[in-house]
Structure formats: structure tokens, C-alpha cells
Amino acid sequence: MSKRISFKGKLAEFREFHTPSSGFFFLAKQRLLSEKSLFQQIDIIDTDSFGRILFLDGLVQTTEKDEFFYHEMLVHPAMVSHAKPEAVLLIGGGDGGALKEVLRYPLKSATMVEIDARVIDVCEKYFPWLSSARSDKRVELKIADGSAFIQESDRMFDVILIDSSDPVGPSTVLHQREFFEQLKSHLKPGGIVAGQAGSPLYHLASLREKSLFFQEIFKFSFFYLGPVPTYPGGTWSFFFVSDKINPLEGSKGDIPSGLHYYNVEIHQAAFSLPAFLKKELA
Numbered sequence: 001m002s003k004r005i006s007f008k009g010k011l012a013e014f015r016e017f018h019t020p021s022s023g024f025f026f027l028a029k030q031r032l033l034s035e036k037s038l039f040q041q042i043d044i045i046d047t048d049s050f051g052r053i054l055f056l057d058g059l060v061q062t063t064e065k066d067e068f069f070y071h072e073m074l075v076h077p078a079m080v081s082h083a084k085p086e087a088v089l090l091i092g093g094g095d096g097g098a099l100k101e102v103l104r105y106p107l108k109s110a111t112m113v114e115i116d117a118r119v120i121d122v123c124e125k126y127f128p129w130l131s132s133a134r135s136d137k138r139v140e141l142k143i144a145d146g147s148a149f150i151q152e153s154d155r156m157f158d159v160i161l162i163d164s165s166d167p168v169g170p171s172t173v174l175h176q177r178e179f180f181e182q183l184k185s186h187l188k189p190g191g192i193v194a195g196q197a198g199s200p201l202y203h204l205a206s207l208r209e210k211s212l213f214f215q216e217i218f219k220f221s222f223f224y225l226g227p228v229p230t231y232p233g234g235t236w237s238f239f240f241v242s243d244k245i246n247p248l249e250g251s252k253g254d255i256p257s258g259l260h261y262y263n264v265e266i267h268q269a270a271f272s273l274p275a276f277l278k279k280e281l282a
């Protein structure tokens with residue numbers, strides 16, 4: 001495989017490989033940060049096309065220009081489907097983008113459990129428009145492994161959101177059956193778990209596996225799709241599982257104002273899956 005970073009004149013070229021022979025490239029007008037935390041390699045660059053970009057272990061996590069596609073679709077389908085989400089747990093999400101969306105609702109508490117304190121610190125510095133939500137009085141921040149937290153905690157939540165990285169490294173546990181069995185026992189009646197499930201093109205095996213164990217654990221299990229221009233394949237998948245709530249029955253709560261992507265029509269459309277995916281996940 002060729003190098004992830006090379007130089008074109010003064011500009012560093014960052015490559016993200018999606019297969020051994022294809023992927024994206026970004027020309028950095030400035031390299032803002034490059035360091036290895038206890039858990040992962042963190043890079044932040046500034047570009048003309050997407051503004052600031054956060055990479056973890058060489059993979060794009062968020063960009064200034066298209067963060068709303070992902071964060072709104074991760075958070076709002078679940079939040080709007082719950083009649084009164086008061087206690088929300090967010091696992092992962094160190095860049096702060098998902099938390100920003102969660103705090104648009106009149107909650108009592110938002111608990112965020114992120115394993116890597118450095119992701120939080122550097123995003124606070126380089127993506128302040130995403131991270132400012134953390135000073136909100138309703139937020140409780142825990143630096144811990146999400147799976148260990150849920151095993152040790154006796155707290156119950158209305159909505160649990162999983163903003164994990166892909167199933168490699170510290171994130172692997174957040175994609176496993178045992179983790180979801182644990183999450184279920186921390187849901188209040190009518191509770192919902194939602195999260196990112198990867199690319200329907202590149203991560204199909206992982207979606208299939210999740211689909212099988214979701215159907216065994218939860219009464220309702222759905223996948224939905226949304227575009228994320230800077231994620232592999234451009235289309236991203238998310239899951240929605242619950243023992244009580246069917247997201248297709250319409251919204252229970254108001255949609256917050258000021259959103260850029262999510263709305264009522266998008267909610268309904270997102271749960272319509274293309275033929276190949278319906279077949280694979282049946």
C-alpha cells in the first residue's frame with residue numbers, strides 16, 4: 001500500500017485508503033496537529049475544500065464542511081422518536097458534534113463517555129464550534145471505555161447513542177453483541193439505542209452480523225441511511241433498536257430548529273433501504 005501522507009510542493013497530501021487500490025485524498029494547506037495519543041494517531045489538517053478535518057488512525061472522522069450530515073442523522077431520528085428524552089448517554093463522539101445535536105433538546109442530563117481525553121482536548125482547540133456544548137450544565141463527561149462504563153454503571157437512559165469509530169482498535173467492543181445486551185439493560189421503558197453502522201458498501205459483513213443479533217435482542221431493529229460526503233462510499237448506515245419504539249410510526253417530539261440536514265421527510269426516506277441491503281439484512 002502506498003504512503004498515507006506525501007507532499008505536492010508545499011502542500012501535504014493526505015490519503016485515506018478505502019480498499020488497497022482506491023480512496024480519497026485531501027491537500028492540506030496547513031497541518032495543525034499530528035500526535036499519537038494513548039489510543040490512536042490523531043491528525044488535524046486545514047483544507048480549502050472541507051475546512052478542518054479530523055483523522056483518527058488515518059481515517060476521516062469529521063470535517064468542518066460536512067459534519068452536519070453525519071451528526072444530525074446519528075442523533076435526531078432517535079431523539080425525535082422518543083416522546084420525552086430526559087437522560088441521554090453518548091458513547092464515543094469525542095469531537096463534540098453529536099453532543100452539540102443532543103443538547104438541542106430540553107434534557108435533564110447528557111452523559112458522554114469517551115475513551116480518549118486527547119480527542120476531546122484537541123477538538124476543543126481546533127473545532128470549537130463542535131465542542132462548545134461541553135460547558136453546558138447538563139453535560140457529564142467521563143473518560144472511560146464505553147463498554148466498561150456500561151458494565152459498571154447502574155444508571156438508566158431514555159436514549160443511548162453510539163458515536164464510535166469503525167470496529168478496529170478501542171472501538172471493537174462497541175460493535176459486539178455482548179455490548180448491546182448490556183445496553184439493553186440500561187434502557188428505561190420505551191428507550192432507544194442508535195448509532196453508526198458503517199458503509200453499506202465496504203462494511204456489509206459487519207452490518208449483516210449486527211442485523212442478526214439485533215433481531216435476537218430487540219423487538220424493533222432498523223437500519224437507515226444518510227449521505228456523508230467524506231466517509232468511504234459517500235453513503236453511511238445507522239441503526240435504531242428498541243423494545244417499544246418503531247421509528248416509522250412518526251415523530252413523538254418536536255424537531256429542533258436550526259438543523260441543516262434532518263427533517264420529517266428525510267426521517268421517513270432514510271429508513272427506505274435499497275434492494276441489495278434489504279436482501280442482505282432480511
Ligand code: SAM
Nearest residue numbers: 061092093094114115116145146164165170171
Ligand atoms: N463519526 C465518526 C466515524 O464514524 O468516523 C466517529 C467519530 S468519534 C470521533 C469516535 C470516537 O469514539 C473517538 O473519539 C474514539 O476515541 C471514541 N472511542 C473509540 N473506542 C471507544 C470506546 N471503547 N469507548 C468510548 N469511546 C471510544
